[in-house]
Amino acid sequence: MSSPRVAIIIYSMYGHIAKLAMAEKAGIEKAGGKADILQVPETLAKEVLDKMNAPAKSDFPIATPDDLPNYDAYLFGVPTRYGNFPAQWKAFWDATGQLWVAGSLAGKYAGMFVSTASLGACPHSPITGLSSFLSGYAHAFDLQNNLEEVHGGSPWGAGTIAGGTGARQPSELELECAKRQGTAFWNIVSKVKFD
Incomplete structure (x- = not known):
């Protein structure tokens, strides 16, 4: 039996999720596995990111919807924005409609890690919202x-x-x-x- 192909797919504006992604990868490797870290495309202009004092992005490859079927399992790294997915993640998921209709992601294993601004922030909304992207009409x-x-x-x-x-x-x-x-x-x- 071959090892599962694992993708750690992230969006990280200020680097918190990127650091967690590297720790997730280290944990997978410690357990004997391998994982690729990919990042969803940025949707904000450089001028906007500069005004937000966002550091340069990590050098991880950019994820596309076509990458997803190539993996058996995923860990998704999502910072919260107003208690939900940031626009970058939403734009990425919006591009996966054909995968969803075909059920290409249904039945795959997935986990999630988040970053919030405070203890009062709402980290569970993105986690529960993720289930709709990993479902689909695979069998019916x-x-x-x-x-x-x-x-x-x-x-x-x-x-x-x-x-x-x-x-x-x-x-x-x-x-x-x-x-x-x-x-x-x-x-x-x-x-x-x-x-």
Whole structure:
């Protein structure tokens, strides 16, 4: 079995996330693994960055959406802006629509580390928001986009609509989505060695 390909993908304006990324990489290497550090493209003009007293960017390669399918697992380094992703990360994720529709990232392992301005800052919003980018229609696109009948579910997983009284039961389409999700889930976890 080959080693998983791990990407540490970051955005770092003031260097905090870049330093954490190097520590993450060191931890992976200490455990016997390897990882590449990539950074999402900057969206701010140099003049704006200069006014913000932002230091020069690290020399890490620039990540593109096309890079993502080449990796088995990711660690995402995200500084918070107003309790959420900064615009640079949002612009990067906005460019991954075709990967999302194809489910190219669904089922991959991911982790996240953050930087906040204070203890009162909200580091969990970017972490929970990340789940939507790592989902997609990998296994049930045809069913989820069926407009011939009302149904539950989403790219995040199977679902049903019970109705206000709970009288409606899962449809065949909803049950098929659940079966596909169960199969996909097993195909992922069956490859992992659990102690």
